[in-house]
Amino acid sequence: MADQTNTTPYAAHTGTNASRVAGVLALGLIVVLVALPAFASRSLIQDMFFILTMLVLAQFWNLLAGYGGLVSIGQQAFVGIGAYAMFGVVILAGLDPIPAILLGGVIAVLLAIPTAFFAFRLQGAYFAIGTWVIAEVVRLVVSQWQAVGGGTGTSLPRSATRELWFADAIENLFGVRSAAARDILSYWLAVILAVATIGGIYWLLRTRRGLALAAVRDNIEAAKSVGVDATRMKWIVFLVAAFGTGLTGALIYLQKARISPDAAFSVQDWTAYVIFIVVIGGIGTIEGPIIGVLVFFILQSLLADYGTWYLMLLGVIGIIIMLFAPRGLWGLISDRTGVELFPVRRRLTGGRLGQQKSPNNKTE
Amino acid sequence: MIWVDTILQGILLGGLYALFAAGLSLVFGIMRLVNLAHGDLIVLGAYLILLLVTMTGLSPFLAAAIAIPLMFMLGYGLQKFMLNRVLGDDILPPLLVTFGLSVVLQNALLEGFSADSQRLPAGTLSTASVEVAGINLGVLPLLTFASAVLVIVGLNQLFYRTSLGRAFRATSDDATTASLMGIKPASIFAKATSIAMIIVTIAALYLGMRSNFDPNIGPARLIYAFEAVIIGGLGSLWGTLAGGIIIGVAQTVGAAINPEWQILAGHVAFLIVLLIRPRGLFPRAVD
Numbered sequence: 001m002a003d004q005t006n007t008t009p010y011a012a013h014t015g016t017n018a019s020r021v022a023g024v025l026a027l028g029l030i031v032v033l034v035a036l037p038a039f040a041s042r043s044l045i046q047d048m049f050f051i052l053t054m055l056v057l058a059q060f061w062n063l064l065a066g067y068g069g070l071v072s073i074g075q076q077a078f079v080g081i082g083a084y085a086m087f088g089v090v091i092l093a094g095l096d097p098i099p100a101i102l103l104g105g106v107i108a109v110l111l112a113i114p115t116a117f118f119a120f121r122l123q124g125a126y127f128a129i130g131t132w133v134i135a136e137v138v139r140l141v142v143s144q145w146q147a148v149g150g151g152t153g154t155s156l157p158r159s160a161t162r163e164l165w166f167a168d169a170i171e172n173l174f175g176v177r178s179a180a181a182r183d184i185l186s187y188w189l190a191v192i193l194a195v196a197t198i199g200g201i202y203w204l205l206r207t208r209r210g211l212a213l214a215a216v217r218d219n220i221e222a223a224k225s226v227g228v229d230a231t232r233m234k235w236i237v238f239l240v241a242a243f244g245t246g247l248t249g250a251l252i253y254l255q256k257a258r259i260s261p262d263a264a265f266s267v268q269d270w271t272a273y274v275i276f277i278v279v280i281g282g283i284g285t286i287e288g289p290i291i292g293v294l295v296f297f298i299l300q301s302l303l304a305d306y307g308t309w310y311l312m313l314l315g316v317i318g319i320i321i322m323l324f325a326p327r328g329l330w331g332l333i334s335d336r337t338g339v340e341l342f343p344v345r346r347r348l349t350g351g352r353l354g355q356q357k358s359p360n361n362k363t364e
Numbered sequence: 365m366i367w368v369d370t371i372l373q374g375i376l377l378g379g380l381y382a383l384f385a386a387g388l389s390l391v392f393g394i395m396r397l398v399n400l401a402h403g404d405l406i407v408l409g410a411y412l413i414l415l416l417v418t419m420t421g422l423s424p425f426l427a428a429a430i431a432i433p434l435m436f437m438l439g440y441g442l443q444k445f446m447l448n449r450v451l452g453d454d455i456l457p458p459l460l461v462t463f464g465l466s467v468v469l470q471n472a473l474l475e476g477f478s479a480d481s482q483r484l485p486a487g488t489l490s491t492a493s494v495e496v497a498g499i500n501l502g503v504l505p506l507l508t509f510a511s512a513v514l515v516i517v518g519l520n521q522l523f524y525r526t527s528l529g530r531a532f533r534a535t536s537d538d539a540t541t542a543s544l545m546g547i548k549p550a551s552i553f554a555k556a557t558s559i560a561m562i563i564v565t566i567a568a569l570y571l572g573m574r575s576n577f578d579p580n581i582g583p584a585r586l587i588y589a590f591e592a593v594i595i596g597g598l599g600s601l602w603g604t605l606a607g608g609i610i611i612g613v614a615q616t617v618g619a620a621i622n623p624e625w626q627i628l629a630g631h632v633a634f635l636i637v638l639l640i641r642p643r644g645l646f647p648r649a650v651d
Contacts, residue, residue, distance in 0.1 A: 318460065
């Protein structure tokens with residue numbers, strides 16, 4: 001027993017050297033992202049806005065499918081309803097678009113409650129198509145809403161986009177016109193949203209709920225047997241994802257300033273692309289969607305002119321990844337190097353473990 | 365009288381939806397695989413028939429008879445080389461692979477045939493009708509419905525009267541135990557998908573003769589098929605026909621009230637059934 005008195009107490013850690021380096025680099029990256037409008041062109045800001053919003057959508061889809069085991073093909077319902085809620089209150093109630101974005105998220109959650117009520121009655125793959133049906137229902141109903149343009153859609157009123165909160169300050173700060181100021185403002189909001197999303201999901205996964213979520217994903221029966229309320233976890237994940245997706249939808253359409261049901265509820269733009277981003281990058285990891293969105297953006301920049309060929313290539317890449325590397329690009333990298341930038345696995349250290357000569361434990 | 369007519373049209377339309385759904389139901393019943401490319405495979409079948417008709421000048425029925433073995437082989441290859449590799453406890457890989465396939469098929473068809481809508485030339489059949497008790501019924505819708513009934517009778521015979529059907533049922537119940545009895549699940553799955561592709565081709569024939577089609581309509585056909593399967597209850601082929609009829613009647617009645625409500629009415633009927641009978645009207649399978 002004598003040797004035990006010299007050892008450190010047992011403790012569970014999730015951090016690694018790589019994660020601490022990644023944390024410092026992430027802080028640096030955030031500073032660069034925030035300062036970007038000072039020296040970047042307007043088209044670069046628009047590209048970055050696209051990348052960041054797709055990243056947020058991908059993170060929430062990954063939370064649903066990769067962690068919650070809920071493969072939804074109906075997330076466009078929340079993008080669309082968030083965007084339409086924002087347009088609705090701006091046009092009908094004259095609210096400023098910035099607070100209206102928050103309302104978009106809230107309305108998306110309100111839609112998610114009945115959606116979950118129906119869709120949770122369907123298992124597995126049928127859940128996937130069930131969410132798609134509900135998204136179609138929402139699209140068809142919104143197409144009947146004449147106050148926001150019905151089936152043809154509408155634009156944000158000129159007065160609302162001109163007098164956007166903070167827009168004047170941005171115009172003066174950078175000496176740009178109002179449309180460019182709206183781009184910069186949307187971009188900053190996208191940076192905030194992306195950082196909050198990644199930080200929030202990382203935080204959630206490291207809490208007890210995150211552990212419960214991983215347990216439900218890996219083996220639902222075993223998780224239930226140790227007291228995890230699986231249904232409750234599914235509800236939490238579904239509602240959180242709906243809120244984030246709704247916010248993102250409202251933000252995307254603030255920047256676009258023009259909406260139509262077919263675009264806002266597009267299964268291709270808001271769900272198919274997002275699924276490819278997550279699958280290519282690596283499902284079930286936070287790093288995966290980040291890599292996936294970069295690959296997606298590069299492919300799109302190179303091949304967008306080829307239209308159908310580009311989409312075919314995306315589909316083929318998705319199939320090949322699923323067949324031969326189901327954990328995506330990040331899975332390949334992580335398996336070879338053992339690097340985890342956002343580790344959520346708990347590792348036991350201290351006690352007698354500390355005396356073992358394992359290179360992994362030295363650093364603790 | 366107009367309502368009787370509307371409902372009859374809806375019932376006949378339900379036959380088409382049951383044809384869409386039967387293949388999906390068969391594949392799901394045997395291997396628990398939901399093929400998200402099912403609708404796109406139907407559209408692919410329609411283009412294949414169209415291609416044969418334009419190349420050879422045959423009638424669509426004969427062209428479909430040539431297309432059936434081609435689609436049969438496509439189904440076999442698809443299952444053997446792609447889908448069998450992703451089947452397992454995890455539902456994610458098969459979903460994502462068939463989703464990728466759906467996107468590839470849609471865009472390949474767009475590239476090959478453009479976005480213009482097409483139609484299979486049905487000749488006089490497209491306008492022919494018979495009068496029953498004062499109501500005119502189209503011959504083509506009647507043929508579609510009869511084909512749906514025949515397909516379902518045929519599938520039931522296959523399932524309960526043949527050794528292949530016994531192997532299907534055994535694999536569906538417990539693939540591991542079935543393989544102990546000398547059944548190769550991978551080969552059974554490939555046969556099931558091939559048979560599903562025969563039904564897909566029949567569905568494609570009627571889809572193409574009855575309405576215009578273009579490369580983008582696949583996902584909507586998948587949704588109708590899925591709704592019919594869920595309304596009927598998993599594992600029941602006659603239930604699937606009933607489900608198709610409910611969707612069809614809801615759509616024609618909805619369209620009669622307001623043309624914009626046609627599709628919406630079908631979806632709403634599905635949600636109502638899901639609300640009151642979550643396991644469908646005639647459930648057989650436990651899952």
